[in-house]
Every structure is written in structure tokens, then in C-alpha cells.
Amino acid sequence: MLDSLLQVRYNDKRKILVDFSGFGHLFATQLSCDSRVAFLLPVSRKYWQNGGLYLYGKNFLSLIKTRRSVRAYKSEPVPSKALDAVLEAGTYAPTGGGHQSPTIIAITDPKYRREIAKLNAEVMGSNTDPYYGAPVVILVLADGSASTFVEDGSCVLENMMLAAHALGLGTVWVHREREIFDSESGKALLREWKLPETLRGVGAVALGYPAREASQPAARKQNYIVRI
Secondary structure, three states, X not given: OHHHHEEEEEOOOOOEEEEEOOOOOOEEEEEOOOOXXXXXXXXXXXXXXXXXXXXXXXXXXXXXXXXXEOOOEOOOOOOHHHHHHHHHHHHOXXXXXXXXXXXXXXXXXXXXXXXXXXXXXXXXXXXXXXXXXXXXXXXEEEEOOOOOHHHHHHHHHHHHHHHHHHOOOEEEEEOOHHHHHHOHHHHHHHHHOOOOOOEEEEEEEEEEOEOOOOOOOOOOOOOOOOOO
């Protein structure tokens, strides 16, 4: 999916021109000439020149370091191609034994968007929208019989958050899906969606275009990394 969204023109090994269309936003990528792996990064319009874009020194670590949790979203819908790319990224997350225990549920239907928000808010004892007004909610559930279902689903969520950031979209991990789908109301939704009731909630991401600039990251704590 991502490959089909990129039109790449090689200039030399250090500089690559990229045309990226269909999303209403401008993006850049550094592309490994050997592995053909693309890392997409949102960039300012000022870098766009002659239908291509020059970018040096950006890599996947930059993508990780610049991702932020977004808690305010525009009502603007997420383009279908962008949503497809985010969802596909989730399917390539590592899973225990390669068994692919998770199930990804993308909610764009207003009826179910309201319903899942209501159920989540009830777990919190609140009447606010736990998904911060995002137009898309992506649930990640997994086969509860898998010993690694929490770990599997967590990897899926992280993949999708990074892919969304690469496409200029915002996300935030939202919890309480476990309580929702362990409840009778949640199981009723699973039946309505023709999904097995053995699925258990791992988490969700709210997905959409950020309504404001992201804050700066907190300083990393001391002794985060211990070398033995």
C-alpha cells in the first residue's frame, strides 16, 4: 500500500526527490536505495520545490522521536488511502509465534463511533468523549486464548501510531477497551459485527488531523537505559 502511494525519482545516493499526492498534505521521505524501505516524515511546505522535495539526514529514529499523543482533532475526515495505509501497517506488527492473534476494527460509522465513546466513558464514569473528537477510532482486540494477546495487540497499536505520524495524522492511545469488551454491552457489539466473543480488548487509537501544534516532549528520565 505505501509503495503505491509514493512516486520516487532517484537523483543520487544522498538526495532523493519524492512526489506524494492524494492526501492533501505534503510529506518527505528518506528512502534506502538498498532496502527500498521508505520512512515518511511530515514536513513544512517551505521545503517543497518543483514538484519534488529535498531532505537530508532524516530516518526512522526521527519519526519515533517526533511522534506525540494528540488530544484535539479537526473534524476533517481521514482520506481512505491514508486510513488503509495505517491499518495495513498494523497487520505487519510482530506477534507471538507469528500467530497474528489481534483483530483491528476501524470505526468511521457515526452510530458506532458514538456508541463506543459512550461505553468507554461509562467505564471512566464520565460523559466526555474519550477519543477527543477524532473522526476515526481504531480498536485493537485479540484472541484471549493467546498467551501473548496483550503484547501482540500493543505492537499493532504502536505500528499504527507511527504509520499515522508518518502520514501527517495524529493519534493517541486510549485504554479501557478490555473493560468494554469483557462486558455484555461489548459482547453484544461483537455479535452485531459478527466477530467471536472470545476477543478481548487491548486498546484503541483515536485517529485524525491534529487541531493544534504538538507539545514538546518531556526530557527522558535519568537511568532510563541500564547497560550490564
